[in-house]
Amino acid sequence: METYDVMIVGAGIVGLTIARELSQRWPDARLLLLEQEHSLAAHQSGHNSGVIHSGIYYRPGSLKARLTLESRARLLRFLDEEKLPYEISGKLVVAVRPEELAKLRDLYENGRVNHVPGIRLMGQEAMREVEPHVRGLKAIYVPSTGITDYRQIALRVAERLAERGVIIQTGEAVKRLQIQPHMVVAETQTGLQAAARYLIAAAGIQADRLARAAGLKPASRIIPVRGGYWTLLPHSRHLVRSLIYPVPDPRLPFLGVHFTRRISDQAVWVGPNAVLASHRTQHRRGALNLRDLADTAGFPGFWRLARRFWRFGAGEWYRDHWIFAYLRQAQAYVPELTRQDLSPGPFGIRAQLVDADGAMVDDFRIMSAGRAIFVLNAPSPAATASFAIARHVVDEGARNFGWTLLPPQL
Numbered sequence: 326m327e328t329y330d331v332m333i334v335g336a337g338i339v340g341l342t343i344a345r346e347l348s349q350r351w352p353d354a355r356l357l358l359l360e361q362e363h364s365l366a367a368h369q370s371g372h373n374s375g376v377i378h379s380g381i382y383y384r385p386g387s388l389k390a391r392l393t394l395e396s397r398a399r400l401l402r403f404l405d406e407e408k409l410p411y412e413i414s415g416k417l418v419v420a421v422r423p424e425e426l427a428k429l430r431d432l433y434e435n436g437r438v439n440h441v442p443g444i445r446l447m448g449q450e451a452m453r454e455v456e457p458h459v460r461g462l463k464a465i466y467v468p469s470t471g472i473t474d475y476r477q478i479a480l481r482v483a484e485r486l487a488e489r490g491v492i493i494q495t496g497e498a499v500k501r502l503q504i505q506p507h508m509v510v511a512e513t514q515t516g517l518q519a520a521a522r523y524l525i526a527a528a529g530i531q532a533d534r535l536a537r538a539a540g541l542k543p544a545s546r547i548i549p550v551r552g553g554y555w556t557l558l559p560h561s562r563h564l565v566r567s568l569i570y571p572v573p574d575p576r577l578p579f580l581g582v583h584f585t586r587r588i589s590d591q592a593v594w595v596g597p598n599a600v601l602a603s604h605r606t607q608h609r610r611g612a613l614n615l616r617d618l619a620d621t622a623g624f625p626g627f628w629r630l631a632r633r634f635w636r637f638g639a640g641e642w643y644r645d646h647w648i649f650a651y652l653r654q655a656q657a658y659v660p661e662l663t664r665q666d667l668s669p670g671p672f673g674i675r676a677q678l679v680d681a682d683g684a685m686v687d688d689f690r691i692m693s694a695g696r697a698i699f700v701l702n703a704p705s706p707a708a709t710a711s712f713a714i715a716r717h718v719v720d721e722g723a724r725n726f727g728w729t730l731l732p733p734q735l
């Protein structure tokens with residue numbers, strides 16, 4: 326059995342950027358990346374809105390706030406160097422009801438505390454200069470928000486890793502992990518055994534299971550939340566220039582159904598909603614996996630969460646099944662929209678970490694155990710923040726394990 330310096334599990338954008346950071350700062354490290362699917366970025370990193378977030382939403386001082394702001398610069402530099410497509414197109418966060426105005430102002434103040442550049446409060450006339458078909462009472466204009474394609478970024482990072490000799494093995498689902506005093510041994514579903522001096526797990530929606538496979542007992546569990554999109558048919562795409570978002574409910578980690586222009590084909594997506602899913606990995610409606618369902622139903626934290634948020638959950642389920650209700654929600658921002666403008670779009674499944682007390686974990690959560698580091702919670706905007714999450718995790722490795730590393734590249 327060959328022994329590597331570091332084994333990374335999960336080739337989504339977080340696992341890949343961690344491998345990139347390690348390969349840059351520890352150039353002669355022998356790195357192995359194991360991915361269960363036969364393709365890279367097959368889950369959250371390839372099924373998202375493609376937004377480069379600005380950092381306006383996140384609690385000042387939180388990992389999300391700090392790492393999103395730090396990552397943007399590194400991400401944009403990578404996109405420039407690699408000539409990958411992106412556009413800093415700006416976005417509007419729009420209040421459509423009087424009771425949202427106070428929350429809009431709080432969000433604006435939050436953005437200022439987080440040093441989000443150039444944000445402006447605007448009235449109806451100014452917001453229509455940005456988005457001629459939008460309706461609302463007041464809005465925040467966030468000029469630094471943009472769009473890109475995270476799957477393409479992940480694939481390009483993987484190409485560069487392969488050029489540097491990093492071994493990426495797909496189709497290898499890690500089932501067992503032994504964290505021993507001097508090394509970590511992994512066994513995959515195909516019977517492959519791999520050993521490394523250290524382990525970094527970035528398994529997205531399976532992060533809790535991988536931690537349990539290593540003998541840890543995280544008190545939290547991942548609950549899968551399906552996000553469905555509708556797309557605007559080509560004749561109605563002119564209704565949205567760039568990005569239109571609602572004012573989010575500060576109690577929830579979701580941003581609400583928004584309008585997003587796609588970088589790849591200039592299509593406009595409307596979504597995602599947030600519906601409890603009975604499957605962690607199938608990107609379609611109605612998929613069922615008994616193990617995934619049992620994991621959710623058997624977790625007391627889920628029932629505490631359900632008691633608190635059943636009304637929100639029921640509303641999302643209703644709008645998910647009744648297109649006219651979904652449409653009404655979207656028309657609050659773009660009143661000219663009609664049923665004839667919409668066609669069903671793709672799905673993405675969010676990994677929502679929930680604590681035993683039923684609280685949805687909002688911030689990124691990274692946990693060390695023995696010779697291993699587990700990325701337990703990397704929800705949105707972890708695609709935007711991935712380049713800084715990678716820096717953070719690798720620095721944690723240096724602190725915990727005494728790695729001697731080159732300084733991070735800016």
Ligand SMILES: Cc1cc2nc3c(=O)[nH]c(=O)nc-3n(C[C@H](O)[C@H](O)[C@H](O)COP(=O)(O)OP(=O)(O)OC[C@H]3O[C@@H](n4cnc5c(N)ncnc54)[C@H](O)[C@@H]3O)c2cc1C
Nearest residue numbers: 335337338339361369370373374376499529673704707709
């Ligand atoms: C609908 C939706 C919209 C979003 N919109 C945005 C957005 O606009 N902007 C933004 O910044 N973020 C957005 N996000 C969040 C972002 O996509 C995720 O936070 C990010 O992709 C997480 O990356 P990851 O690598 O941790 O997870 P993933 O991409 O899910 O990767 C985890 C990988 O681990 C692999 N794996 C799991 N278990 C094992 C195992 N046992 N053995 C081997 N491999 C394993 C999986 O197959 C997978 O490839 C969105 C997310 C969703 C779902």
